[in-house]
Amino acid sequence: MAGSTKNKVDLSVDFCGVTFKNPFLLSSSPVSNSAEMVAKSFEAGWGGVVFKTLNSDRLPIIHPSPRMNCIDYGSKKEMAVQNVEQISDRPLKHNLMEIQYLKMHYPDHPVIASIMGFFEDEWIYLAKIAEDNGADMLELNFSCPHMCIEGAGHKVGQAFHLIEQFTSAVKKNVSIPVIAKMTPNITDMNEPAVYAKNGGADAISAINTVRGISGVGLDDWVPRPNVFGKGAPSGTSGPAVKPIALNFISAMAKCEDLQIPLSGIGGIETWIDALEFLLLGSTTLQVTTGIMHYGYRIVEDMIEGLSDYMVERKISRVTDLVGKALPNLYETDHFELDRQGITQYDLDKCIGCGQCLIVCNDAAGQAIDWDSETRRPHLIEDKCLSCMLCSFVCPVPGLISYKEMPRDWQRRETTVMDPGLEKGLKYEPFTKEGPNECIA
Amino acid sequence: MNYADNFKQMRKGMDLVQAVAEADRCLLCHDAPCSTGCPANTEPAEFIRKLRFKNITGAIRTIKENNILGGACGVLCPTHRLCEEKCSARFASEERPEGADRPIQIGAIQRFLVEHGTKIGFKVFAPPEPRPEKVAVVGSGPAGLSCAAELAKAGLSVTIFESRPEPGGVLRYGVVANRFDLDFLNRELADVRSLGVDIRCNAPIDSTGGAEKLLKDGYQAVFLGPGLWDAATLKTDASGIDGLFSSVDYLSALRDGRFDDMVRRAEGKTVVVIGGGSVAMDCIESAARIGAKDVYLIYRRSFCQMPAEPDERNEAQELGVHFLLLNQPVGYEVDADNRICGVKLVRTRLGEADDSGRRRPENIPGSEWILEADLVIEAIGNQAPMDLSQAYPNVDVDARGLIQADSETGRTSVPGIFAGGDIVRGPALVVNAVQDGKTAAKAIIAYVTNGEA
Numbered sequence: 001m002a003g004s005t006k007n008k009v010d011l012s013v014d015f016c017g018v019t020f021k022n023p024f025l026l027s028s029s030p031v032s033n034s035a036e037m038v039a040k041s042f043e044a045g046w047g048g049v050v051f052k053t054l055n056s057d058r059l060p061i062i063h064p065s066p067r068m069n070c071i072d073y074g075s076k077k078e079m080a081v082q083n084v085e086q087i088s089d090r091p092l093k094h095n096l097m098e099i100q101y102l103k104m105h106y107p108d109h110p111v112i113a114s115i116m117g118f119f120e121d122e123w124i125y126l127a128k129i130a131e132d133n134g135a136d137m138l139e140l141n142f143s144c145p146h147m148c149i150e151g152a153g154h155k156v157g158q159a160f161h162l163i164e165q166f167t168s169a170v171k172k173n174v175s176i177p178v179i180a181k182m183t184p185n186i187t188d189m190n191e192p193a194v195y196a197k198n199g200g201a202d203a204i205s206a207i208n209t210v211r212g213i214s215g216v217g218l219d220d221w222v223p224r225p226n227v228f229g230k231g232a233p234s235g236t237s238g239p240a241v242k243p244i245a246l247n248f249i250s251a252m253a254k255c256e257d258l259q260i261p262l263s264g265i266g267g268i269e270t271w272i273d274a275l276e277f278l279l280l281g282s283t284t285l286q287v288t289t290g291i292m293h294y295g296y297r298i299v300e301d302m303i304e305g306l307s308d309y310m311v312e313r314k315i316s317r318v319t320d321l322v323g324k325a326l327p328n329l330y331e332t333d334h335f336e337l338d339r340q341g342i343t344q345y346d347l348d349k350c351i352g353c354g355q356c357l358i359v360c361n362d363a364a365g366q367a368i369d370w371d372s373e374t375r376r377p378h379l380i381e382d383k384c385l386s387c388m389l390c391s392f393v394c395p396v397p398g399l400i401s402y403k404e405m406p407r408d409w410q411r412r413e414t415t416v417m418d419p420g421l422e423k424g425l426k427y428e429p430f431t432k433e434g435p436n437e438c439i440a
Numbered sequence: 441m442n443y444a445d446n447f448k449q450m451r452k453g454m455d456l457v458q459a460v461a462e463a464d465r466c467l468l469c470h471d472a473p474c475s476t477g478c479p480a481n482t483e484p485a486e487f488i489r490k491l492r493f494k495n496i497t498g499a500i501r502t503i504k505e506n507n508i509l510g511g512a513c514g515v516l517c518p519t520h521r522l523c524e525e526k527c528s529a530r531f532a533s534e535e536r537p538e539g540a541d542r543p544i545q546i547g548a549i550q551r552f553l554v555e556h557g558t559k560i561g562f563k564v565f566a567p568p569e570p571r572p573e574k575v576a577v578v579g580s581g582p583a584g585l586s587c588a589a590e591l592a593k594a595g596l597s598v599t600i601f602e603s604r605p606e607p608g609g610v611l612r613y614g615v616v617a618n619r620f621d622l623d624f625l626n627r628e629l630a631d632v633r634s635l636g637v638d639i640r641c642n643a644p645i646d647s648t649g650g651a652e653k654l655l656k657d658g659y660q661a662v663f664l665g666p667g668l669w670d671a672a673t674l675k676t677d678a679s680g681i682d683g684l685f686s687s688v689d690y691l692s693a694l695r696d697g698r699f700d701d702m703v704r705r706a707e708g709k710t711v712v713v714i715g716g717g718s719v720a721m722d723c724i725e726s727a728a729r730i731g732a733k734d735v736y737l738i739y740r741r742s743f744c745q746m747p748a749e750p751d752e753r754n755e756a757q758e759l760g761v762h763f764l765l766l767n768q769p770v771g772y773e774v775d776a777d778n779r780i781c782g783v784k785l786v787r788t789r790l791g792e793a794d795d796s797g798r799r800r801p802e803n804i805p806g807s808e809w810i811l812e813a814d815l816v817i818e819a820i821g822n823q824a825p826m827d828l829s830q831a832y833p834n835v836d837v838d839a840r841g842l843i844q845a846d847s848e849t850g851r852t853s854v855p856g857i858f859a860g861g862d863i864v865r866g867p868a869l870v871v872n873a874v875q876d877g878k879t880a881a882k883a884i885i886a887y888v889t890n891g892e893a
């Protein structure tokens with residue numbers, strides 16, 4: 001629009017040689033199940049799609065019913081969703097026609113075909129057929145945590161040599177770039193990611209859903225979702241899994257043996273979530289649960305919010321943000337432990353609710369005195385642990401903040417209830433030598 | 441107490457935390473009923489969703505691009521019968537879906553976002569491609585400002601001619617300052633000026649044919665938004681009575697150099713206001729706040745029939761204003777120096793319903809009485825000054841002097857002259873004037889581009 005500052009930034013990214021007009025993609029799931037839906041999402045502003053995982057029609061795919069359950073937090077809906085959905089139950093032919101349709105009508109929106117095979121020939125078949133029908137890239141689904149069929153999904157993602165074998169088989173048979181999608185249901189994602197790279201993967205996407213149980217029925221004692229009297233551990237997604245996803249993404253971005261582009265997934269709803277994934281090393285971003293909750297329209301705010309942020313920071317390209325927080329990410333042993341601080345209270349703003357008192361007394365340093373006349377807290381500075389719990393519960397923004405103390409400042413030791421008990425104590429100091437790296 | 445200080449500032453609005461919490465209650469309806477309730481297409485559904493998804497700058501942009509006076513509207517709109525009336529969260533259900541029992545406070549969120557925009561220095565507008573066409577706007581009230589901003593955004597060169605010393609129309613010389621203060625107004629005016637609009641004050645367009653002459657003076661089109669600045673009067677013979685004011689005069693006095701004089705006249709005294717509309721409410725509330733001992737409101741019908749908004753009526757009562765309902769003024773009492781000292785009233789009762797369906801008040805014979813008063817304000821309606829239309833002699837006006845303009849385009853009977861706001865609608869709302877300005881601007885752009893609207 002003339003005379004406006006709206007969306008004046010070019011958000012396009014290059015991902016493995018494919019250009020996306022913005023980094024926001026639908027991830028492979030019900031939100032990318034049909035061409036009709038994906039077309040609507042492109043109209044809303046999404047930059048590309050990972051189409052719902054194709055299957056070869058060798059085995060019938062039937063989704064359990066009901067398919068999902070959701071976790072609320074207080075009155076907040078859909079903190080997380082648990083699903084037992086399988087890969088696409090649509091005939092392969094139909095899915096391929098849908099991909100063709102999208103390429104025909106939205107040539108500047110890349111379509112990434114997600115595929116899942118159960119053995120090498122099947123992976124190759126799906127990869128080739130997707131390429132032949134216009135897919136711009138492939139995403140190998142090594143990560144569904146609840147496929148009913150053995151030897152598939154995250155079972156592969158947990159057997160690293162299979163990741164390498166299947167990736168390499170696919171790579172030998174197609175010329176389009178290949179992404180390997182990782183399961184978070186392991187402790188270290190770098191190792192399988194490197195296997196994928198060795199197999200020839202051009203990029204890694206993560207995370208797929210986290211195996212979990214979202215709840216149990218109190219009347220029927222059936223874990224949710226209740227599929228006719230049976231529950232099963234299955235995939236959790238949404239805002240609750242974002243910290244897990246950010247951890248894996250940043251670890252892979254820092255992994256020197258890996259160094260291939262990353263597509264970040266897990267709990268993205270706003271431009272701020274998206275930006276955090278970028279800053280920790282993702283080049284593209286994928287979303288499912290955010291759309292399952294609010295619809296495709298949320299991308300408008302991702303685009304506008306990210307653009308305004310970039311204008312304010314005078315950043316001209318999205319790639320200039322990728323990985324920019326990584327230099328500030330360490331393991332905890334790098335902290336400067338001789339620098340300590342406490343909270344400070346701007347009591348002019350205080351409304352006297354005393355929630356700080358409760359949490360400090362019951363979960364922290366017991367560092368608050370309470371003036372019951374004025375209903376105001378008083379901080380005993382040398383007892384404050386700087387855990388910041390009080391600031392989390394304080395309803396007034398900016399009232400409680402952190403301040404660093406001088407180097408010679410000392411925190412008081414927690415007092416012992418009855419020092420008299422020392423006399424009868426059964427105690428010998430531990431004297432053996434051991435590793436001392438953790439002690440600064 | 442320093443009434444002046446207390447009186448010149450408005451109440452604080454929401455802060456970020458409150459606005460986010462309020463936006464969290466929004467049900468994000470797919471059909472955006474609130475947006476359909478906004479006469480100026482400010483798009484509340486969109487800006488609330490943007491706030492919800494942390495796109496705060498985008499939310500501010502939505503408001504200001506759609507409504508250059510988005511802040512004023514957020515403060516002054518009677519939202520309960522506009523956007524908030526349509527809010528789905530208003531419909532409590534037995535199951536109580538999340539957040540549903542009272543409407544989202546849309547006006548308050550809107551005000552917050554506009555104030556937040558200024559606070560963080562966020563720029564909504566960028567310099568447009570300049571175009572050669574020039575447009576003159578008569579009047580710097582909401583209609584004129586909105587039209588000018590819309591034209592300037594499209595690159596046209598716009599000059600506003602304003603007869604008073606400062607711009608803003610009713611926003612500056614009408615609405616009392618504790619409802620809408622100068623700081624707030626000046627910030628919104630700065631947004632209009634930032635678009636390159638030239639506002640010329642002390643520049644009345646009132647000579648015979650003056651408005652039409654602008655078309656010959658190099659302006660390709662003219663927008664008329666002079667509002668309604670004549671006060672209706674009770675037909676009592678009241679000329680020259682000291683202490684008798686029209687609402688227009690009294691409210692203007694509170695916002696120009698005569699403030700101290702007005703405080704002197706009201707402080708510790710008995711003030712009588714005649715009328716039952718929103719303007720009367722502004723008069724009684726301000727009189728109470730500047731220190732009147734007793735404030736009476738005289739209205740000839742019942743409480744429920746008062747056209748003022750329910751919250752205004754209730755607030756005035758809480759301030760201690762005495763509502764004298766079912767009383768009709770029939771004359772004034774003056775002392776030897778022609779200073780007001782009382783109002784002669786007759787009691788009324790409600791008779792048969794009139795055309796509007798309201799029961800008509802009838803005087804009760806023999807019930808005359810006198811209410812003592814030191815200051816009397818007539819707030820019984822604003823109208824077009826009778827001589828105003830001679831500035832545009834070829835523009836069709838009706839018997840009340842209201843300009844006849846097409847509601848879809850703002851076109852008048854003279855090609856190239858457009859009009860909107862109160863001068864077309866009669867007394868209406870800020871948000872209506874904003875919409876009229878936008879509508880006319882669109883038609884003006886079409887007119888200067890293709891010669892037709």
Ligand SMILES: Cc1cc2nc3c(=O)[nH]c(=O)nc-3n(C[C@H](O)[C@H](O)[C@H](O)COP(=O)(O)OP(=O)(O)OC[C@H]3O[C@@H](n4cnc5c(N)ncnc54)[C@H](O)[C@@H]3O)c2cc1C
Pocket residue numbers: 516517518578579580581582583584601602603604607608609610611614615616643644645646665666667668669691718719722822831860861862863867868869870871873
């Ligand atoms: C006391 C009062 C309180 C109100 N409160 C509210 C409220 O709370 N909420 C709400 O939505 N609405 C309210 N309204 C109504 C609202 O203010 C009007 O509907 C709105 O201001 C109309 O805008 P306008 O631009 O048409 O006219 P105005 O605001 O009247 O502006 C017209 C401008 O044109 C100028 N002008 C007039 N003649 C000439 C001329 N010949 N040459 C040059 N300039 C000229 C005037 O000086 C003025 O500045 C209130 C009105 C009044 C009087």
Ligand SMILES: Cc1cc2nc3c(=O)[nH]c(=O)nc-3n(C[C@H](O)[C@H](O)[C@H](O)COP(=O)(O)O)c2cc1C
Pocket residue numbers: 027028029030052053068081083085086087088114141144181207208209235236237238239241265266267268286287288289290
């Ligand atoms: C109902 C549902 C079905 C899904 N199906 C697939 C799938 O077929 N293939 C796949 O790779 N990932 C699948 N996923 C995982 C998502 O693509 C995504 O990795 C995960 O939900 C985390 O992102 P989110 O928090 O934005 O939802 C599915 C997720 C959900 C919720």
Ligand code: SF4
Pocket residue numbers: 477478479480481482483484507510513514517519522523524546547550871
């Ligand atoms: S401009 Fe007024 S009516 Fe429109 S959304 Fe804002 S507060 Fe509501």
